[in-house]
Amino acid sequence: MLIPAHGPAAPGRRSRLHLTGSALAFALVLSAVALPADVAGAVSREAASSISAPAKVAAKPAVPFTATPTPTITGKALVGQTLTAVPGAWKPVGAVFSYQWSAGETAIPGATRKSYTVAGTDLGRAISVRVVATRTGSITADRRSASTAAVALPGFTSAAVPTIAGTLVVGSTLTVRPGGWSPSPALSYAWMRDGVLIAGATATTYKLAPGDAGARITATVTGTRTGVQTRTQRSLPTKAVAPAPVPKPTPVPTAKPTAKPTVAPTPVPTAKPTVAPTTAPVPTPACSRPPTRCRSATTSARSCSGRRCR
DSSP states (O other): OOEESSSSOOTTOOOOEEOOTHHHHHHHHHTTSOOOHHHHHHHHHHHHHHOOOOOOOOOOOOBOOSBOOOOEEESOOBTTOEEEEEOOOOBSSOOEEEEEEEETTEEOTTOOSSEEEOOGGGTTOOEEEEEEEEETTEEEEEEEOOOOSOOBOOOOSEEOOOEEESOOBTTOEEEEEOOOEESOOEEEEEEEETTEEOTTOOSSEEEOOGGGBTOOEEEEEEEEETTEEEEEEEOOOOOOBBOOOOOOOOOOOOOOOOOOOOOOOOOOOOOOOOOOOOOOOOOOOOOSSOOSTTOSTTSOTTTTTTOOOO
């Protein structure tokens, strides 16, 4: 409806109308209808003054994240290994994360991805990561992870415990067997007596000395390789070393009596009995008259020899 602005208009003066509520819309419709000049002009002017630019809706202010967890790092702090940042569950959801890795307190140039491969220059320094979260309607926020342990060289993937072979008797030689290592290293050795290093015993073999009697022997094997952490493996101790056996006295051979050669007796020639030459009996001179005692015819002439004849 049309409402006079300040009561009835004075003579010779146009009345100013105000449009309220739906009247304004109705006036716009009437503007297309022929009206008396004074009325149409008043309506159009009032409509123009009553229609303003659309009201701007005020933007909501950004609010902080309701959950900003501390990021964590997965992986081992070893040269050549890959570390990964885990930002955690931020709220409200929908945050976009960016990263910056640091070694010690120094940002690592170019290390702005979610993962980072540990370099040789990081050796001895701890690694951390800073996570920045952005989101429409949220205030940008950042959190920093805890630091890792100091970066070290990677170790051998396998290193066997050495073993000792040999007889545990003074004077015998022992041998250390290192077993398998990976990757292949340069190996060095050391021998110990009851846990104390034996001076100069750095070969793969060791000859047991008199001072080792009653002691237990161990051997250590140390593996070294460029880019790999040095590692030492130690064998189990042996049983107590036995003293050297007491040598048995060398028996002195008993001299066997020299058998004298049996001298065959020189055969004594059997003397042939010498045949005494037969001496012809000296003829007794015949007596003209035989002795008295020789008168017997049986008395030999000899038995009567030397007797005088009578």
